[in-house]
Amino acid sequence: MQTGAFRTPKSGIVSRFEPRSPAAPDIAYMDWAGHHRDRVGLGIGGFFFRAKEPDALARWYADHLGVALPPESYDQRSWEQQQGATVFAPFAADSDYFGRADQPWMINFRVRDLQAMVAQLTAAGIAVEVDTEHYPNGWFARLADPEGNPIQLWQAEGADRD
Incomplete structure (x- = not known):
């Protein structure tokens, strides 16, 4: 044990x-x-946030990042991800880590191949900033969704590697 x-x-x-x-x-x-x-050791069951154009934004996440659209009925299964490391970390209220001062959150998606995901996004005309530093826990890149919400992509390594 x-x-x-x-x-x-x-x-x-x-x-x-x-x-x-x-x-x-x-x-x-x-x-x-x-x-x-x-404790909530089974994982995160949802991520909910406000959007100016929720349907269009949900479609953008589905088209570009592979996040399934929310089910239209209770008979449909929700999006599932591969089990793996999840970081849950509150930041100081005055942190500039998320970009805009009024931005209260940032989502981080684990990816299998960061270079391939960056190539896919840039080919679709989406600006992606790749962090050139290699950290002990992997590689990172940042982008924003159409409403300016920050997204971090993470190819995990070390103890967090799947």
Whole structure:
């Protein structure tokens, strides 16, 4: 059974996570006070945001990034992604990492082949900025959707490689 502990960067609180059983290692942990807690270890079930033209923007994501359109009924299955690393990281309110000061979020998509994805997007006339630095966790590129929302593409390496 995998167990561990970590110190949160800002609070300094030490949190222990201890799965309840090897059969369900990612659904529960033990908090700093020794209480069992459930967690959202199954993954992100949706990403919802406001758009000026939601139908057109959903079509752009489907056409250029392969993100399936939302189901039209409850009988249709939602878009599925390959299981893999996900970073969930709040940033300081004054961070310029997302671009515009009024931009509260940025989405990061994992890609299998960053060069191929960049070529596909640029061939479609979409501006993509490739980060030339190779990080221990992989390669990155940035673009924006038609409404100016920042998108980061990530070809994972190291511990996060699929």
